[in-house]
Amino acid sequence: MKKTLITVLIALLGQSLFAQQHSEQNHDKYVVPSDPKVKEKLNQWQNVKFGLMMHWGTYSQWGIVESWSLCPEDEGWCERKGPFKDNWYEYKKAYENLPKTFNPVEFNPEKWSAAAKNAGMKYLVFTTKHHDGFAMFDTKQSDYKITNTPFASNPRSNVAKEIFGAFRKDDFMIGAYFSKPDWHTDDYWWSYFPPKDRNPSYHPAKYPEKWKSFKQFTYNQIEELMSDYGKMDILWLDGGWVRPFSTIDSSVSWQRTIPFDQDIDMARIAKMGRERQPGLLVVDRTVSGEFENYVTPEQQIPDHYMPIPWETCMTMGDSWSYIPKENFKSARKLIHILTDVVSKNGNLLLNIAPSPQGDFHAEAYQRLEEIGKWMKINSEAIYNTRGDNEIGKQNKLVFTHNANTTYAIYRADEGESIPSTIEISNLALSKNTLMNLLGSTEKLKWTAKEGKVVVEIPEKLRKVKGSSYAWVLKIVRQ
Template sequence: MRTTKIYALLTMMLMIAYASLLAETDAEKNSRMQWWRDAKFGLFIHWGPSSIIGKEISWCRVGHPADHKGEQIVPAEEYDNLYKQFNPVKFNADEWMDLAKEAGMKYVVIICKHHDGFAMFHTKLSDYNIANTPFKRDVIRELADAAHKRGLKFGVYYSTRDWYHPDYLKDGNVKYNDFYEGQVRELLSNYGRVDVMWFDHVSGNWKDYTFERLFGMIKQLQPGILINNRGARFVFKTEDKPTPELAKMVAGDYDTPEQTIGKFQVESDWESCMTMTKCVDGGGWSYRPDGKTINLSECIRTLVSCVTGGGNLLLNVGPMPTGEIMPDQVQNLKEIGKWLAKYGQAVYGTRGGPYVSGRWGGTCYSGNKVYLHVFEWRGDNLSLGPMKEKIVGAKVLTGGEAKVTQTDKGVDVILPKSQQDTVDTIIELTLDRPVSEVQKVAAERPLSDEPACGTIISEGAMVSGGTERADKNGTGAALFKAERPANNGMVIRTKQDVAPSVVIDLGKVKQATGVRIESQPISHAEVTISVSEDGTSWTTVATADSLVPVWEKLVTQLQAGAEVPGRKTRYLKLEAKSPRQRPIGLALRHVEIYGKE
């Protein structure tokens, strides 16, 4: 009788917590999200016995029931017994959290159980955990204590997917639900304050899970916790659908784009989770000695791009089997911390906007301060759209003196190339009042609005290098200012190649000042724009690591120490090279070259 009463009481408490989830007001959610929105930068840690062999955590294991295939190169029997060798004697939780603090990170998220089912904490619900390794110590306990001691927000990653557990997705998933919800209860009950619950997708169908019970328990145990959007995000399309109330409850507090910078989005919260290690197979979450650590510049630009786009960055490290973080990753984190110590005012506590981000960079703001983060300039110039507020002051935080002009058409910023930071030029604009509106359109004014660019000089030009041309007359395809021809809207397509290219012939030498290319995007490619007077000797005028849907670049040359629009051009070449030597193709919708006859 007593057990029945206790169960009824617990059920009632969970239902109350569940109801509170649905009843939360916007003001209450904003208050709960405030610290996270201000934090901007967190540390993600993927670690486990797989580090012993230097292969991708979970995904290298043979056997992924009801899931993506992955590599599957290590037999399950071998993988599942790696824990018997796991003895990271150089692990020091205080050193890890000191590093996070030094890097300027405000929160940490630790892998407690990945898809392989191994628990990095002391759990009473399975013997497959770190207590039964030679190391024995509860690393989650030590990391939680170290994080709390330093004022870092603490988050736990838990994978609902479990390729090791014998009851996973069997017999209605009843036993497995009890198991994994029990482990979540342990994590939220035994490690002090938990600020983030980070799930990583589910498999099966809605009917296989008791999400109402799970989410009610989470809110009951940690009322102020943030939950990402993957707690009930299914790997494959389900056979059934949730009720609207359930869908709302499990939607989570923020989106989690993976291995990519989230799109500009200020209406809802997001956090890009990205690795510092890049691998050919797309992994690099756990320790991968075959991978390459990205450089400091890319780390900083990735963080800035997330912030100006309205999101956060959760940057991942994969510690070694010794318990140490790789030296080059340690160095990156320390240098990021030094950068943030100088320029943190242009990152922490800001919001994305008021201008939409682009290849040129982006903006963020706080009160009456707007911070321009500029990656690429048009020579010495940056032209932005109009702003309702009046600019009353400008300061180049990275050094130098900018000339800022504001008109009804927009804002023009001029900064000599010698004063432009090679990683991120930061300019603080002071307004006469706080930002009132975030723009929904691209921030940079088009080249057609740039007086220095002149007019379109490519009408009647010819294209070579493709296989499907809009105009089959002659040897090439004519370029038209506003035409959208056939072939799926593409003016020209190239054959699939490891280095496809397109050459545009203006017919005679002209003074080119800029180029606008509309194309099908290509990611992870070395893209260059080159110009030539004779078709033999080429000068590169622009480079990028991807091809975006709309790419505008000034064609400049150095005069008296300044980049000035204008270069003698008859031929313009666009080329894309695949770094992995995989065939790719160019598909151009529209090309405009600006200049003077």
């Protein structure tokens, strides 16, 4: 009986995960932007491929999940820890007192930007405000902000402005992450009604003036970011349960739990944003339609090529927020993830979480350096390419394309040397096609037989190349 029950549960879980992934990969509802400047910006974004995300806030002091421990839901990521964990009211009070001790004296955004640029990253998305409502910028709408902490005496206390400025100087596209829900403001979690979950603690239709006030609060904060923080390329909105009720996708389990309409008038927000930032990409995550200029599967990679603009957002370690001991993915794994994403026509937004002192783990810098060494040789197969919907993944090979050039990326196992021959199916070539490995100008011999292209890697070149994370075969059709 127990074995049968376990089998049923596994099957149901598999169906749930399939439905969730299928929904995130369903691009039937994608709306191509009509604004020429947005189209141009979207094309630019699709060409840069690789970005840095940072989740940073007062929660880093406790080394806990960002914001979610405040949420009174029975979910693993909402688990409370510490001396106040058994009393939500005491816990919330202690959590909201964290700004009194937040003082990231090691803050140096130029160091982050240099490391990210060296790794080959070309755009940034920084958390200006997460669900807890703590603003990492000098908002005029609330006192719950970075410039009302011990760090306020630092001339760089408006950290969002400093971060955006540092990365902008290094030619990054700039994105502002902003949480639509705000669990600090009384206009969302109204103190008259204790919250039961992530949603407003009151019914917006019953208290329309309260909801109107929250909409204006949200608009005002986004307007500050779009007006006072320099050139902005991306408005990256999180908290997908804040949405018109009509947009709920019932095939996604978490969306079925949204109890009521939470329309914040995205048309008004987007219009304002683009008046101040022409061509602004608006990413209203999980809300299909004209205000989701690209889709954002989280911690997963679609299982097939997707023709629409998309981005996998993923953590370098296990956590979005800072934890003292992190389990970082290896450089090999991260490069394989990047090449997998790009081969399927996506971008990779890789998250690193700063510490409460204001710096990355040393190991995060090491990973960025290792990725950078690989990118300096092989970035041609990443930037300005589009994914492959012609050849198809073959064993260790994935493919990208740029005009008349195809890049075959051989993703090696640990300690593996480049093979003496590489075989590729579904590749039609003329006899004038030229091939070489990136990092070498030596022309490679190839033959076509029995429906396969066989590329020879001479022993001398194999010795020079040694072991690597991945090798890239450049195939140029004349």
